Amino acid sequence: MKQVLLVAKETYIRQVKSWAFLFLVLAPFFMILLSMGSGYVASQFGSDSNAIALVGQTQALSDLDFLKSYPDETAAKAAVKEEEVNGYLVVSEENGLLTATYHGEEGMAFEKKDQVQKALDQSQSDLNRQNAQLSTDQVAILDRQPSFKEELPEGQDMALGAKMAAIFGLVFIIYMMTLTYSAATAQEIAGEKGTKILEIIFSSIPADLYFYGRVLGVVLALVTHLGIYALGGVLAYLFLLSQPFGASALPFLQTLLAHLDWLLLPFLLVGLSFYVVIAAFCGALVVRQEDANKAVQPLTVLVMVGFFGTFIFGQGGQDTLILQVLSYIPGLSIFLMPVRMINGYAGALEPLLSLLLLLATTVTLAYLIGKSYSGIALQTDDLGLWKSLKKGLASK
Numbered sequence: 001m002k003q004v005l006l007v008a009k010e011t012y013i014r015q016v017k018s019w020a021f022l023f024l025v026l027a028p029f030f031m032i033l034l035s036m037g038s039g040y041v042a043s044q045f046g047s048d049s050n051a052i053a054l055v056g057q058t059q060a061l062s063d064l065d066f067l068k069s070y071p072d073e074t075a076a077k078a079a080v081k082e083e084e085v086n087g088y089l090v091v092s093e094e095n096g097l098l099t100a101t102y103h104g105e106e107g108m109a110f111e112k113k114d115q116v117q118k119a120l121d122q123s124q125s126d127l128n129r130q131n132a133q134l135s136t137d138q139v140a141i142l143d144r145q146p147s148f149k150e151e152l153p154e155g156q157d158m159a160l161g162a163k164m165a166a167i168f169g170l171v172f173i174i175y176m177m178t179l180t181y182s183a184a185t186a187q188e189i190a191g192e193k194g195t196k197i198l199e200i201i202f203s204s205i206p207a208d209l210y211f212y213g214r215v216l217g218v219v220l221a222l223v224t225h226l227g228i229y230a231l232g233g234v235l236a237y238l239f240l241l242s243q244p245f246g247a248s249a250l251p252f253l254q255t256l257l258a259h260l261d262w263l264l265l266p267f268l269l270v271g272l273s274f275y276v277v278i279a280a281f282c283g284a285l286v287v288r289q290e291d292a293n294k295a296v297q298p299l300t301v302l303v304m305v306g307f308f309g310t311f312i313f314g315q316g317g318q319d320t321l322i323l324q325v326l327s328y329i330p331g332l333s334i335f336l337m338p339v340r341m342i343n344g345y346a347g348a349l350e351p352l353l354s355l356l357l358l359l360a361t362t363v364t365l366a367y368l369i370g371k372s373y374s375g376i377a378l379q380t381d382d383l384g385l386w387k388s389l390k391k392g393l394a395s396k
Contacts, residue, residue: 011217056091189283207374271334306335
């Protein structure tokens with residue numbers, strides 16, 4: 001056991017001290033800070049730099065905050081020249097018809113154009129009614145609109161949004177961590193091939209214990225990674241509670257957290273460990289380190305199936321039979337069982353049963369690969385993955 005821990009310690013330190021680990025851990029926090037910072041800057045300084053001069057008045061257009069009124073076209077052109085506005089919009093009326101013409105170096109942004117068009121439609125409608133000299137009852141008839149309602153339980157919209165946020169956030173974390181750690185593990189294991197270092201190592205420690213130590217080191221790095229995410233989430237939650245604007249986001253966050261079960265964390269850890277074990281096995285099969293990416297391609301396909309299966313089968317609003325079956329298959333269950341849990345499809349025992357099946361499969365694979373690791377890792381003939389596997393298993 002001491003030898004396993006020594007190998008795990010060396011692997012763990014190598015993993016957490018790498019730039020790839022640091023980038024993977026900090027990237028989500030940088031993205032959040034960047035989006036918050038850009039939103040703040042846009043809210044503080046974006047309105048003036050994106051303003052448009054307005055020549056000619058209508059009530060609906062004057063309500064648009066990005067339009068700045070100017071007395072005439074000459075003043076608007078001067079504002080464009082001084083870069084106070086991006087362009088100017090001239091609105092005129094002739095024979096009861098409104099005409100709006102935009103002048104600028106570039107076309108008006110789609111969102112602004114859509115708002116201007118809606119405002120012009122409203123103004124033209126008001127002008128038409130005024131020129132038609134309709135009675136009050138006739139105007140009331142023209143103002144009638146169809147009624148569409150949804151009768152949902154109180155807070156249903158927020159619950160649906162929180163549920164979708166929980167599913168998408170969790171699935172993307174699983175997807176990114178699975179691909180990253182699988183590729184890194186396969187590259188690290190494959191890097192030992194073609195050298196004498198394994199023969200020296202295996203002379204002092206059994207091959208299976210060495211393999212278990214390597215896998216354990218990567219799993220500990222995973223625990224550290226998830227722990228940092230959990231700590232960052234707690235600190236972000238406490239920060240929001242201390243801020244005045246946090247009160248508005250608090251109900252949504254509480255609803256989101258209500259959809260997350262404690263069983264998701266061990267599910268995530270065991271599922272990632274499953275992929276690490278198979279990635280280490282794939283890395284041991286290749287002869288050259290540069291072939292490691294080819295070796296993990298079947299693993300990548302499995303990840304992609306689980307990832308896209310989440311969107312295909314997990315968003316239909318029904319707990320279909322195929323979704324239930326896939327949520328028990330090791331490798332896919334890490335994606336689909338959490339979706340069933342968040343949607344409330346799975347009962348109390350179903351996630352536990354799927355987790356135990358995934359854990360048993362992971363432990364069994366690790367044990368079997370460990371027992372054959374010596375013959376697989378020391379195989380240096382370039383025979384292809386399948387032949388290398390058969391020869392390695394035969395010489396264990």
